[in-house]
Amino acid sequence: MVKTFVGAGLAVSVVGIVLAARCSGTAHAAEVAGTPGPSANLTGGPTFNKDVAPIVFEHCASCHRPGEVAPFSLLTYADVKKHAKEIDQVITSRQMPPWRPEHGYGDFIGERRLTDGQIDTLEGWLKSEKAEGNAADLPAAPKFPQGWQLGEPDLVLKMPEAYTVKAEGRDEFRIFVLPLNLTEDKYVEAVEYRPGNRKIVHHALLYLDTSGRAKQLDDADPLPGYGHGGGLGFMPSGGLGGWAPGVTPRRLPDGIGRLVKKGSDLVLQTHFHPSGKVETEQSTVGLYFAKKTPQKLFISTMQIGGRLDIPAGEKNYETSRSFVVPTDVKLSGVFPHAHLLCKEVQVTATLPDGKELPIIWIKDWDWDWQDEYLYQHPIDIPQGTKVFMRFRYDNSADNPRNPTTPPRRVRWGEQTQDEMALVFFQILIDRQMADLITPRGRGIARGQGAAGGGDRRQFIFQKLMEAARRNGTAPTNDSKPKEAGEGK
Ligand code: HEC
DSSP: OHHHHHTTOOOOOHHHHHHHHHHHHHHHHHHHHTSOOOOHHHHTOOBIIIIIHHHHHHHTTTTSSTTSSSSSOOOSHHHHHHTHHHHHHHHHTTOSSOOOBOTTSSOBTTOOOOOHHHHHHHHHHHTTTOBOOOGGGOOOOOOOOOSOTTSSOSEEEEOSSOEEEOSSSSOEEEEEEEEOOOSSOEEEEEEEEEOSOTTTEEEEEEEEESSSHHHHHHHHSSSSSBOBTBSOSSOOSEEEEEEOTTOOOOOOOTTEEEEEOTTOEEEEEEEEOOOSSOEEEOOEEEEEEOSSOOSEEEEEEEEEOOOOEEOTTOSSEEEEEEEEOOSOEEEEEEEEEOOTTEEEEEEEEEOTTSOEEEEEEESSOOGGGOOOEEEEEEEEEOTTOEEEEEEEEOOSTTOTTOOSSSOOOEEBOSSTTSBOOEEEEEEEEEGGGGGGGOOOSOOGGGTHHHHTOGGGGGHHHHHHHHHHHHHTSOOOTTSOOOOTTOOO
16 A cells, blocks of 8 residues: 555664654653643543553554654654544554454464453543653553564575666566575574565565476566566465564474475565655565474465456455365464455354354455464364355445456456455474475466366365375374375
């Protein structure tokens, strides 16, 4: 969204921000203490320092500070007071802090959400005299780690050359290939992506390529990286998550890793949003390897959520699809994907005993805030579970996000103005299964979606089944580790 990035212009160092916040906070408090102003302290009403600051520092300041993604800072009494009216509106509508999945449909790590009590507290203050209160009550200004959030990575990759993004015009997707030069397979437990220029980097997705195809495409393009509409141009052999504003890097739980095969390239798909000035970007990625070989691998299985052929002007187009899970799996995360016309994504599971399990529900799909959502506790999904995926789209002129005026018929495609209906299910598998699930051949990148499914749809599940048959064991999470190298 345009306004997101227009405001994020000031590139101030984080140290600077924290100090500035401290100084202005205390200086201001001292100044106001002497002014006649609000009598809240006398009446015992809510104050900024005691009631509001702790909430705003914890839930808003990570993005609402200089150099970050939000259009203004919320670090001081003056900041918050100045934006009081808008804040009132965005917290009651739960538009802020931004978090798309519906509360209660999946218990996700890192959920950004104010409790009802916190909203009441903020409301109470916003509707009062908006007193600042005692300086002594003001909590320490929030500190944000500088540099790598998880400490020094084991491997740091940097885009070999900076890429220049034009001042104006449409958003751009650009793909950059970063050779990993690994001489052995590695297990990654955390990844941190750091954009070089937050004014223009909207979000980034990290893929792996063992085919060399991404490198070829890059070599064929004279500029750094290559463009492929909204798509990739190759079938990724894996993924390493993504980055969007506000995303905090996290380590996978002990004993779980993402496999990165030797010879893989890391492929960054970056979404750029022009800032009004010519800008350059040179991103850095840090990888943290598991210290011990993990027993479980975190892998992604892609499912197509339905066929798409959306008539021009159609306000409420729905598509859905279900599939039956052919083997026991542990579901660790979910990553729905659609483009600009999408309004709603819902995924539910019906267990063999008839129990309904919410997987994720995004009632107000926002292409700007896509994320990989990880469950607090991986969910056991037994064989025979029926998973239902539903997507809803608005292809009318009333949809402010509709990229085409007047609306046109929209079908499946990789370009931003095409649509998609995909759900990546992140499941945990035994490490020994790894060789069996490396995808080969065509895939999402070659318009597999247009065909709408069939055999490839359950590619990984099939591989798991085959492996189970070969091993004479069901590949559940309790299955005994097998020696690598068997099968195939
Ligand atoms: C993860 C980052 C993030 C967090 C956390 C966050 N915001 Fe925002 N906020 C944004 C961005 C980005 C925008 C710009 C509008 C947009 O893209 O939705 C914004 C816009 C706003 C606006 C202007 C709304 C408008 O319509 O222009 C207000 C007010 C606001 N935020 C208040 C808050 C408050 C209060 C909190 C904490 C309770 C908060 N935000 C937490 C990122 C964040």
